[in-house]
Amino acid sequence: xxxxxxxxxxxxxxxxxxxxxxxxxxxxxxxxxxxxxxxxxxxxxxxxxxxxxxxxxxxxxxxxxxxxxxxxxxxxxxxxxxxxxxxxxxxxxxxxxxxxxxxxxxxxxxxxxxxxxxxxxxx
Amino acid sequence: xxxxxxxxxxxxxxxxxxxxxxxxxxxxxxxxxxxxxxxxxxxxxxxxxxxxxxxxxxxxxxxxxxxxxxxxxxxxxxxxxxxxxxxxxxxxxxxxxxxxxxxxxxxxxxxxxxxxxxxxxxx
Amino acid sequence: xxxxxxxxxxxxxxxxxxxxxxxxxxxxxxxxxxxxxxxxxxxxxxxxxxxxxxxxxxxxxxxxxxxxxxxxxxxxxxxxxxxxxxxxxxxxxxxxxxxxxxxxxxxxxxxxxxxxxxxxxxx
Amino acid sequence: xxxxxxxxxxxxxxxxxxxxxxxxxxxxxxxxxxxxxxxxxxxxxxxxxxxxxxxxxxxxxxxxxxxxxxxxxxxxxxxxxxxxxxxxxxxxxxxxxxxxxxxxxxxxxxxxxxxxxxxxxxx
Amino acid sequence: xxxxxxxxxxxxxxxxxxxxxxxxxxxxxxxxxxxxxxxxxxxxxxxxxxxxxxxxxxxxxxxxxxxxxxxxxxxxxxxxxxxxxxxxxxxxxxxxxxxxxxxxxxxxxxxxxxxxxxxxxxx
Amino acid sequence: xxxxxxxxxxxxxxxxxxxxxxxxxxxxxxxxxxxxxxxxxxxxxxxxxxxxxxxxxxxxxxxxxxxxxxxxxxxxxxxxxxxxxxxxxxxxxxxxxxxxxxxxxxxxxxxxxxxxxxxxxxx
Numbered sequence: 001x002x003x004x005x006x007x008x009x010x011x012x013x014x015x016x017x018x019x020x021x022x023x024x025x026x027x028x029x030x031x032x033x034x035x036x037x038x039x040x041x042x043x044x045x046x047x048x049x050x051x052x053x054x055x056x057x058x059x060x061x062x063x064x065x066x067x068x069x070x071x072x073x074x075x076x077x078x079x080x081x082x083x084x085x086x087x088x089x090x091x092x093x094x095x096x097x098x099x100x101x102x103x104x105x106x107x108x109x110x111x112x113x114x115x116x117x118x119x120x121x122x123x
Numbered sequence: 124x125x126x127x128x129x130x131x132x133x134x135x136x137x138x139x140x141x142x143x144x145x146x147x148x149x150x151x152x153x154x155x156x157x158x159x160x161x162x163x164x165x166x167x168x169x170x171x172x173x174x175x176x177x178x179x180x181x182x183x184x185x186x187x188x189x190x191x192x193x194x195x196x197x198x199x200x201x202x203x204x205x206x207x208x209x210x211x212x213x214x215x216x217x218x219x220x221x222x223x224x225x226x227x228x229x230x231x232x233x234x235x236x237x238x239x240x241x242x243x244x245x246x
Numbered sequence: 247x248x249x250x251x252x253x254x255x256x257x258x259x260x261x262x263x264x265x266x267x268x269x270x271x272x273x274x275x276x277x278x279x280x281x282x283x284x285x286x287x288x289x290x291x292x293x294x295x296x297x298x299x300x301x302x303x304x305x306x307x308x309x310x311x312x313x314x315x316x317x318x319x320x321x322x323x324x325x326x327x328x329x330x331x332x333x334x335x336x337x338x339x340x341x342x343x344x345x346x347x348x349x350x351x352x353x354x355x356x357x358x359x360x361x362x363x364x365x366x367x368x369x
Numbered sequence: 370x371x372x373x374x375x376x377x378x379x380x381x382x383x384x385x386x387x388x389x390x391x392x393x394x395x396x397x398x399x400x401x402x403x404x405x406x407x408x409x410x411x412x413x414x415x416x417x418x419x420x421x422x423x424x425x426x427x428x429x430x431x432x433x434x435x436x437x438x439x440x441x442x443x444x445x446x447x448x449x450x451x452x453x454x455x456x457x458x459x460x461x462x463x464x465x466x467x468x469x470x471x472x473x474x475x476x477x478x479x480x481x482x483x484x485x486x487x488x489x490x491x492x
Numbered sequence: 493x494x495x496x497x498x499x500x501x502x503x504x505x506x507x508x509x510x511x512x513x514x515x516x517x518x519x520x521x522x523x524x525x526x527x528x529x530x531x532x533x534x535x536x537x538x539x540x541x542x543x544x545x546x547x548x549x550x551x552x553x554x555x556x557x558x559x560x561x562x563x564x565x566x567x568x569x570x571x572x573x574x575x576x577x578x579x580x581x582x583x584x585x586x587x588x589x590x591x592x593x594x595x596x597x598x599x600x601x602x603x604x605x606x607x608x609x610x611x612x613x614x615x
Numbered sequence: 616x617x618x619x620x621x622x623x624x625x626x627x628x629x630x631x632x633x634x635x636x637x638x639x640x641x642x643x644x645x646x647x648x649x650x651x652x653x654x655x656x657x658x659x660x661x662x663x664x665x666x667x668x669x670x671x672x673x674x675x676x677x678x679x680x681x682x683x684x685x686x687x688x689x690x691x692x693x694x695x696x697x698x699x700x701x702x703x704x705x706x707x708x709x710x711x712x713x714x715x716x717x718x719x720x721x722x723x724x725x726x727x728x729x730x731x732x733x734x735x736x737x738x
Contacts, residue, residue: 037526038529
C-alpha cells in the first residue's frame with residue numbers, strides 16, 4: 001500500500017503535536033507529569049516484555065479509535081522488535097472486541113504501520 | 124484477598140449467563156454465529172501466541188469495563204499458562220490507557236483473577 | 247430460555263429505579279425535564295414509525311451496554327408491535343457495530359426480551 | 370446547505386480509505402474476513418428490511434461519532450430507498466441517546482447526507 | 493427518596509471493594525501507585541478549589557456511567573462542602589453532554605447522594 | 616505555544632460547522648430543538664455559576680475526546696471569566712479520569728485554549 005502525501009502529512013502533524021503538547025503540559029500541569037510516570041511504569045519491562053505491553057496498547061487504541069495512540073504505540077512496538085504480522089494480529093484482537101467501529105480504526109492503523117515500516121522509525 | 128460469597132455468586136452467574144446466551148443466540152442469530160467465527164480467528168495461535176492475544180483482550184476489557192469480558196479472558200489467559208503477575212501487568216496497561224475509570228475496572232478483575240487462581244479453571 | 251428469580255428481580259428493580267428517579271429528577275432538575283421533552287420528540291411517530299425508532303434505540307443500547315436502556319426500549323418496541331425476531335435482528339446490528347463487547351450486552355437483552363414476551367408488558 | 374471543497378475532499382478521502390483498507394486487511398487478516406461475513410449477516414434482508422437495519426447503524430454511528438460509519442451507512446440507507454427525512458429522524462434518535470456529544474456527530478452526518486443526496490450514490 | 497436495603501448493600505459493597513482493591517494493587521502494581529499520585533495531583537487544591545474539581549469528576553462519572561466513580565466523587569464533593577443542589581446541577585451537565593445513556597446514570601447517582609446526605613460521610 | 620496555520624484553519628472550520636449545522640437541524644429536527652433547550656437549562660446560572668458548569672463540560676470533553684465540544688466549552692469558559700490556569704486544571708481532572716486516551720485529547724484542547732486566549736473571543 002502506498003501512502004498519499006496527505007496521509008504522511010497527517011501522521012507527521014500528529015507527531016509534531018505529541019511533542020509540542022508534551023512540552024506545554026510538562027510546564028503547566030502536575031497531573032500530566034504524574035501521568036508520564038504512570039506511563040513509564042506501565043510500559044517498562046516487567047514479567048511481560050515491552051513488546052507485549054505495546055501490543056496491548058495497540059489493541060486498546062484500535063478498540064477506542066485513538067489515532068495518536070496508534071501512532072505512538074505502533075512506533076514503540078516496532079522499536080521493540082515486533083513484526084508487522086504480529087501487529088496485524090493485535091489489531092485483529094481489537095477488531096474482534098470492538099466490531100465495526102474498531103474495524104474502521106484499522107484504516108488509520110494500516111497507514112501508521114506502513115509509515116513506520118519505511119524509514120521513519122526515529123521520529 | 125478472600126472472595127465473599129456474593130463475589131463468587133456474581134462470577135458464577137456471569138458464567139451461567141455466558142453459557143445460556145451462547146445457546147440462545149446460536150439458535151436465533153446468524154450474526155452471532157459469524158461473530159463466533161471471528162472470535163476463533165482472533166484468538167487462535169498465529170504469529171502471536173494465544174496467551175498474548177488474551178493479554179490484549181484483558182487490557183481492552185479493563186479499558187472498557189466489560190466485566191463478562193474480564194471473566195472470560197482472564198480464564199482463557201490462565202488456561203494458556205499466563206502468570207498472575209503477567210495478568211496484573213496487562214491490567215496495568217489498561218489502567219494507563221484508561222485512567223481512573225479503568226482503575227475502577229481493576230476491582231472486578233482482581234476478583235476474577237483470585238477466583239480462577241483457586242480451583243475453578245474448568246468452568 | 248427460563249429466567250431465574252434473580253434475573254426477574256434485577257429487571258424489576260431496574261423498573262422500580264426508573265420510576266423513582268423519574269419523580270426525583272422531575273422535581274429537582276430542569277435539565278431532566280428538558281430531556282424528557284427531547285425524548286418525546288425523538289420517539290414520537292414521524293416519517294419513521296415508533297417501532298423503527300425503538301429498534302434504533304435497541305441497537306444503541308446493545309452497542310453501549312446500557313442495561314436500563316435495553317429494559318425500556320425493548321418494552322417500548324414490543325408495545326409498538328415489534329416481533330421477537332425483529333428485535334433479535336436489531337440486537338444483531340448492535341453486535342456487528344460493537345463486536346465482542348456488544349455481544350456480551352446481548353446477554354441481558356435476551357433476559358429482558360424473554361421477560362416482556364411473557365406477561366409483563368404493562369410495567 | 371452547500372458543501373465546501375474541503376468537506377467534499379474529506380468525504381472522498383474516507384471513501385478511498387475504505388476501499389484501500391478493505392484490500393489490505395482482506396489479504397492479511399482472517400479476523401477481518403470473518404468480520405465481513407458478520408457484516409453481511411447483519412445487514413442482509415431478514416424480518417427487518419435492509420433500510421431499517423441501516424437506520425439502526427446510522428443511530429449507532431451518531432451515538433459513537435464514527436465518521437466513516439456515517440459515510441457508509443448513510444450511503445447504504447439511501448441506496449435502500451430511505452428518505453432524507455427518515456435519516457434525519459434516525460440521527461435524532463442517536464442524538465437523544467447520546468446528548469451533546471452525539472449532537473456534534475450530526476455535523477458530519479449532515480455533510481454526508483447532502484453529499485449523497487446529490488449525484489454521488491455509486492461511490 | 494428512601495433507599496431500599498438492597499440499595500444500601502450495593503453502595504456499601506462498592507465501598508468495601510474500593511478499600512480491598514486499593515490494598516491489593518498497592519502491593520502488586522507500580523502502575524496503580526503512579527495512578528494514586530496522579531489522582532492526588534488532580535484533586536488537590538489549585539486555582540480551582542477541590543469542590544469544583546469533584547464537580548467535574550461527578551459530571552464525567554455520569555457521562556461514562558462509572559458507578560464506583562459516582563460513589564467516590566459524590567462523597568468527596570460533600571466532604572468539600574458541596575450542596576445537594578450543586579451536585580444535582582453537576583449531574584445535569586453530565587446528562588446534557590451524554591443524553592439518555594447519561595440520564596440513566598443519574599439513577600445510581602441519586603442513591604449515592606441520598607446515602608451520603610444521611611449519616612455516612614466518614615465511610 | 617504558537618499555532619500553525621493549519622491549527623487555526625481546523626479550529627475555524629469547526630466554528631463554521633457549528634454554525635451551519637445549527638441552522639440545518641433547527642429547521643429540520645424537533646429533537647435538535649429540544650436539545651438546545653436542554654443545553655440552555657444545563658448551562659444557565661443556578662446554584663453553580665456558569666463558569667463552573669463550563670469546567671465540568673471541559674472535563675467531559677477531554678474524557679471523551681470531543682473536539683468540537685472543547686472548542687465550544689473552552690470559549691464559553693473564557694467568556695465566563697475562567698482563567699487559563701483553571702482550565703488547565705479542569706483538563707487535568709479529565710486526564711486523571713480518562714488516562715492516556717484523555718491525555719491525548721489535551722493536545723487539541725491546548726490549541727483551542729491558545730486560540731481563544733488571543734483575540735478570537737467573539738467567534
